[in-house]
Amino acid sequence: MTQELSYLKETPSQTAGPYVHIGLAPGAAGFDIYKEELGWEIAGPNAGGERIRVEGVVVDGIGSPIKDVLLEAWQANSEGIYPHPESAGDVEEDFRGWGRVITDFETGEWAFESVKPGRTRGRNVGMQAPHIHLWLVARGINIGLHTRMYFEDEPEANAEDPVLNIVEWERRRSTLIAKRSERAEKIVYRFDIKLQGEDETVFFDV
């Protein structure tokens, strides 16, 4: 016999199910209940940096867009500061850094508007390239999936990024890099996420 450790066990995850919108985005479920839904404004009007639109689809193993997925985004501001007491520095007023993203129920396309984040320090050494954390839940996903979106137009920063560099297979790193284009004078990044199959997106155990 040994002494018992007194740690608690984490509550197990369960799927968010097909009706996740009721709880997290009730307007999309079809009703209006709260004075304000959370997560629709990531950067706010005062944030510095380049204004961007990010869009994509999440595709299942059959190649079909997932129409009932919900994503959450978490990012630093353009100076690389997260709006949290453990991130040194201050962010602009109303910069939340966090948002919720739902799909068009017909097409599975999703999009959100924000600002491009700055670089942040790595865990031990070096600097991380600009990136947005994404967390996906849906019917059929038993535990939320963490991934990161990096930016195509940051090749030097990406080459130094300690997280991209721990992905052993260089070819898989490209699944984390969004493609940049301009449309109607807006900067648009395309980031399709594949749950399975050729070019399955890299997901992280964070």
Place this chain on the structure above:
Amino acid sequence: MSTPGEYYQRDRTWHPPALTRNYKTSVSRSPQYALISLQNSVGEITGPVFGHGDIDPLDNDLLLNYAQPGESAIGERIIVHGRVLDENGHPVPNTLVEAWQANAGGRYRHKKDTYLAPIDANFGGCGRTLTDENGYYYFRTVKPGAYPWRNGVNDWRPAHVHMSIFGSGFAQRLITQCYFEGDPLIARCPIINTIPDRAAQGQLIAALDMNATIPLDSIAYKFDIVLRGRRSTLFENRLEGN
């Protein structure tokens, strides 16, 4: 006093795996490659912060938060309450807990739900609250009904409330489901059975809590939630940038 560091590694054997064939939708939605393990950096240790300005005090009362004045949702009146703790047993204060559920007939207020049980005009089916300084939260609601779903030809979901919890760092982000003690459908449910360990399943079954009932008013169930804990940085390299 040491600075808290990264989160304890998630025990993936305690959670459901991605691929669970008896829950059929997981088959084409489960990543096939191994997750890449990432030691926490600042973006995993931090997460969104919410305050009382973000929500209304009535948001945690599902009996009333969508009801017409003077009306109330139909069903068995219950309180779901408990604490949000971390694996070290410390309360997680001021964290956002969101809940959603079917009505007492097993019908969701969602444009994609077509089950024949009727909508309750006075029930929206969602609520949200912030834990207090002791990690305590509560919702007042109706007990959700069981309902059939397309998986096997005759699969039924036990009564359950979906719960979304943030914690302090994005690495703690969690969505789960709260089931109710004594429900015979739990053992047959393909979704709770995605969790391999019986004791882990039991962690999702709220206990009937007679001490917290309000006599002649509402019955209570206790549902504690545990988020990942953090290690002390006492004997390890400090994270830079923190």
